[in-house]
Structure formats: structure tokens, C-alpha cells
Amino acid sequence: MAELILYLGGAKSGKTALAQARAETFPAPRVYLATAQALDDEMAGRIRRHQGERGPDWSTLEVPLDPDLALAALPGSGPVLFDCLTLWLSNLLGEDPDPERALARVRRLARAARQYGGPVIIVSNEVGGGIVPENALARQFRDLAGSANQRLAAEADQVVLAVAGLELKLK
Amino acid sequence: MAELILYLGGAKSGKTALAQARAETFPAPRVYLATAQALDDEMAGRIRRHQGERGPDWSTLEVPLDPDLALAALPGSGPVLFDCLTLWLSNLLGEDPDPERALARVRRLARAARQYGGPVIIVSNEVGGGIVPENALARQFRDLAGSANQRLAAEADQVVLAVAGLELKLK
Amino acid sequence: MAELILYLGGAKSGKTALAQARAETFPAPRVYLATAQALDDEMAGRIRRHQGERGPDWSTLEVPLDPDLALAALPGSGPVLFDCLTLWLSNLLGEDPDPERALARVRRLARAARQYGGPVIIVSNEVGGGIVPENALARQFRDLAGSANQRLAAEADQVVLAVAGLELKLK
Numbered sequence: 001m002a003e004l005i006l007y008l009g010g011a012k013s014g015k016t017a018l019a020q021a022r023a024e025t026f027p028a029p030r031v032y033l034a035t036a037q038a039l040d041d042e043m044a045g046r047i048r049r050h051q052g053e054r055g056p057d058w059s060t061l062e063v064p065l066d067p068d069l070a071l072a073a074l075p076g077s078g079p080v081l082f083d084c085l086t087l088w089l090s091n092l093l094g095e096d097p098d099p100e101r102a103l104a105r106v107r108r109l110a111r112a113a114r115q116y117g118g119p120v121i122i123v124s125n126e127v128g129g130g131i132v133p134e135n136a137l138a139r140q141f142r143d144l145a146g147s148a149n150q151r152l153a154a155e156a157d158q159v160v161l162a163v164a165g166l167e168l169k170l171k
Numbered sequence: 172m173a174e175l176i177l178y179l180g181g182a183k184s185g186k187t188a189l190a191q192a193r194a195e196t197f198p199a200p201r202v203y204l205a206t207a208q209a210l211d212d213e214m215a216g217r218i219r220r221h222q223g224e225r226g227p228d229w230s231t232l233e234v235p236l237d238p239d240l241a242l243a244a245l246p247g248s249g250p251v252l253f254d255c256l257t258l259w260l261s262n263l264l265g266e267d268p269d270p271e272r273a274l275a276r277v278r279r280l281a282r283a284a285r286q287y288g289g290p291v292i293i294v295s296n297e298v299g300g301g302i303v304p305e306n307a308l309a310r311q312f313r314d315l316a317g318s319a320n321q322r323l324a325a326e327a328d329q330v331v332l333a334v335a336g337l338e339l340k341l342k
Numbered sequence: 343m344a345e346l347i348l349y350l351g352g353a354k355s356g357k358t359a360l361a362q363a364r365a366e367t368f369p370a371p372r373v374y375l376a377t378a379q380a381l382d383d384e385m386a387g388r389i390r391r392h393q394g395e396r397g398p399d400w401s402t403l404e405v406p407l408d409p410d411l412a413l414a415a416l417p418g419s420g421p422v423l424f425d426c427l428t429l430w431l432s433n434l435l436g437e438d439p440d441p442e443r444a445l446a447r448v449r450r451l452a453r454a455a456r457q458y459g460g461p462v463i464i465v466s467n468e469v470g471g472g473i474v475p476e477n478a479l480a481r482q483f484r485d486l487a488g489s490a491n492q493r494l495a496a497e498a499d500q501v502v503l504a505v506a507g508l509e510l511k512l513k
Binding site for chain 2: 351352353354355356468469470471472473475477480483484505506507508510
């Protein structure tokens with residue numbers, strides 16, 4: 001039975017490093033589901049550097065649009081780290097601007113996490129703590145990200161809020 | 172003796188749903204003090220839909236400007252849900268741009284909550300967690316909302332921070 | 343052996359008042375390391391007013407650029423309140439736009455705090471909780487502030503998150 005763990009946090013809150021450390025408490029092999037895309041040389045360099053930092057016990061799947069399908073198809077029972085939900089939502093809206101369809105994909109991701117044979121650790125940004133954005137698309141994205149976080153938090157066995165590299169247990 | 176309970180949270184943090192569930196732990200009848208205004212058809216539709224979702228045990232008072240006066244005049248001892256403080260502050264500033272006078276109204280609201288015969292549950296946005304806004308009015312609003320939240324949190328018997336639909340008890 | 347205590351919080355979260363109250367649990371004399379600069383009359387008035395509110399047990403050092411050096415040179419063992427880290431980072435970037443050099447100064451501040459003969463209480467803003475800023479400099483500042491907060495939180499003996507004037511203990 002899969003365990004679903006959600007790491008929430010603001011920008012540079014340390015959420016990815018904490019989530020990765022958590023994944024490394026489970027035995028290898030480990031899979032990193034990456035939503036970042038190597039759209040330019042700088043980004044490609046960052047991605048390669050992060051892969052190097054994770055070390056040889058990790059394999060990386062680049063799944064900017066279909067991490068839900070990739071997770072559903074994944075064999076094995078090693079820990080899976082999905083980084084990150086909010087970037088994926090942003091990628092999805094770039095292909096199809098309907099937030100309802102994006103939210104349906106989040107539900108599919110939660111289902112795939114439940115059905116996977118090992119622990120699934122999902123990283124997501126908290127983006128609702130500031131002033132109302134002037135930009136309508138930013139407001140829509142903020143609502144979508146908040147709804148997606150609520151959905152996954154409801155499904156998750158554990159939810160952790162990262163603040164300044166420290167963990168605050170929410171569930 | 173009235174009980175004052177404050178639900179804080181960012182956008183789409185689940186604060187209203189949690190506050191409503193909390194209000195429903197107290198016996199009916201229940202009063203919803205609404206600060207949202209039906210300024211257009213879309214908003215009117217949303218307001219009607221939310222009213223329907225709350226069900227027949229709730230009555231709704233639309234008080235975009237005077238929830239403090241409405242609460243002070245309210246008979247009975249059923250739970251009152253005030254949703255939400257930050258939208259009210261925004262409505263007040265639309266009528267009178269002086270933040271000091273808006274803050275005086277917040278103090279009056281706290282007093283009315285204390286004097287009411289039953290539990291009062293107030294929902295408010297956390298808006299101070301982002302980068303400093305470039306817009307001066309946004310900065311002023313952010314300061315006002317933060318001061319109002321501090322004021323009510325100091326008066327409240329319980330304060331809950333909503334994160335991704337989960338409750339974090341602050342007081 | 344110095345004690346390092348970090349107070350984090352959003353705008354108007356009450357973090358400075360809580361940090362000051364904490365400093366006042368340690369015996370006088372107390373030193374306030376101020377990063378705000380009296381660049382105009384309004385700011386000069388605010389600074390004088392805050393100094394008055396802190397009372398005669400406090401002395402104030404205005405160190406907009408060099409609180410790390412000031413702290414390293416400070417004799418005595420009374421409590422030191424440094425307010426605030428994020429404004430200091432902003433002052434530093436105004437002199438030298440390289441975030442890596444600013445982060446090196448943060449490490450030097452942490453070292454000075456460790457070597458000081460009494461408790462050091464540092465106030466800092468949480469700025470990563472909103473939507474991604476459109477402005478590239480704002481994004482860079484947000485990343486720097488988050489990295490600096492993580493660095494100090496890792497070094498600190500205690501870390502407190504201020505929300506609506508209430509304390510949430512993170513460490």
C-alpha cells in the first residue's frame with residue numbers, strides 16, 4: 001500500500017531538499033519525476049547539476065506534462081519524488097488554459113500515487129500568502145494551486161510545511 | 172459569554188470551509204454575515220450558490236460595510252460566521268481611504284463579538300507572506316490587514332491557521 | 343556561549359514586537375542593531391518614535407550596511423536585537439547587486455552571533471509565500487531572503503514564526 005507524503009512551502013523554503021532527504025529514508029532505487037524543462041542552456045545546466053547532486057541511486061524521468069501517466073505506469077516499489085506540483089500546473093495551463101481540466105489531472109495523479117507500490121513524495125509551492133495579484137491569470141493560477149494543494153493534502157498520509165528549511169507537521 | 176474564534180489563511184487555503192464546519196459544531200440557527208457584494212451577475216450567481224450549499228439552517232445577512240453594527244444588533248445566541256475581514260476592510264477603504272478609521276471599525280467589531288450572546292467565528296486572509304508589493308495602496312492594505320489580524324488574534328479565544336485545508340492551531 | 347534566536351514572519355505579523363519582548367526577558371543593557379535608514383523626514387520620525395518606545399534600557403546602533411561587523415566588535419553580554427535581516431539584504435544589494443556576496447555577509451553575521459557573549463535575536467521577513475513575482479529583481483531578492491533565512495535557521499538555537507502577533511515554534 002502506497003504512502004503519500006506532501007511537502008508544501010514557499011519559494012526557497014527548503015521544501016525540495018527536505019522532501020529529497022525524506023525520500024532517502026526509503027531504500028533505493030529512487031525515481032525523480034521532474035517537471036522542469038531544459039528550455040535553454042541555463043536551465044539545462046541547472047537540471048544536470050541537480051541530477052548530479054542526487055547521486056547514482058536516483059533515476060530521473062522528465063515529465064513536464066504527464067507525471068500522472070508516468071506514475072501510473074511506473075513498476076517497482078522504490079520511493080518516487082515528484083518535483084513539483086505547481087510547475088506542472090503551470091506547464092499544463094500552457095497547453096490548455098482550463099483550470100478544471102488541470103484539476104482533473106491532479107485527481108488522476110493522486111489516484112496513481114495511491115495505486116503505486118511504494119512511497120510517493122510530492123513537492124508543491126504555497127502561493128496564496130501574499131496580496132491579491134493584479135494580474136488575472138496570476139489570480140487564477142493561485143486559486144488552482146491552492147485547490148490542488150487542498151486536494152492532495154486531503155489524500156495524503158502526511159503533510160509537512162517547510163519554513164526556512166525546517167519542518168512543520170500539518171498532518 | 173461569547174466565544175471568539177479566528178480562522179486565518181492564504182487564498183484557497185480552505186479557511187472558509189473549515190470555519191463553516193466549525194460553526195456547524197454549534198446548534199442552529201446560524202447566521203452568515205457576508206461581506207461579498209453582488210456587483211455583477213457572476214458574483215450574484217456565486218453568492219446564491221454558496222447560500223444553497225450552506226443549507227436551510229443558515230440565514231445570510233449581506234453587510235458589505237456594517238458587519239460591526241449588524242453584529243452589535245444581532246439577537247439570539249446561535250453561531251455567527253463573518254466572512255471575511257479582509258474583504259470588509261477593502262470595502263471600507265473604498266468608502267473612506269483612511270486606514271486608522273478602518274482599524275477603529277475592527278476594534279468595534281471585536282467589541283460586538285465579545286458582547287454577542289453566542290460564538291462568533293471570523294475568517295480573514297493572511298496577505299503578508301509575499302514580496303513587498305510595488306503598488307503603494309497594496310502595501311497600505313497589507314499593513315492594515317496585518318494590524319487587523321493581530322488585533323483580532325489578541326482578542327480571540329482561539330486562532331487557527333488554515334494551510335491546504337488543514338488546521339494549524341495558533342492559540 | 344551565545345544563544346541565537348530567529349523571529350520570522352510576514353509583513354505586520356508582529357515579529358518585531360515579539361522579538362523585542364523576547365529580548366526584554368534578558369537583563370539590560372540591550373542593544374538594538376537598526377538597519378532602517380533615516381532617508382527622509384517621515385522615516386526619521388518613525389525611527390525616533392520606535393527608539394522612544396523601546397525605552398532607556400536600550401541603546402541603538404544604526405548599521406544599515408555593516409551589522410555583521412558591528413556585532414563582531416560589540417563588547418558585553420547583554421541581549422542584541424537585529425532588526426531586520428531582509429532590510430539589510432536590500433541595503434546590501436543597493437551597494438553591490440551580487441547575491442552571493444550578500445549571502446557571504448549573512449554567514450559572517452551568523453558567525454559573529456555565535457561568537458558574541460550574549461543572546462542575539464534576529465528578525466527577518468518571510469517573503470516566499472506569494473505568487474512568483476513578475477519582476478526579475480524581486481524574484482532574485484526573494485530567493486536570496488529565503489536562502490538567508492534557511493542559513494540562519496540552521497544555525498539558530500530557536501526559530502519562531504510570527505503569525506498575527508502569535509508565536510509558532512519551529513525549532
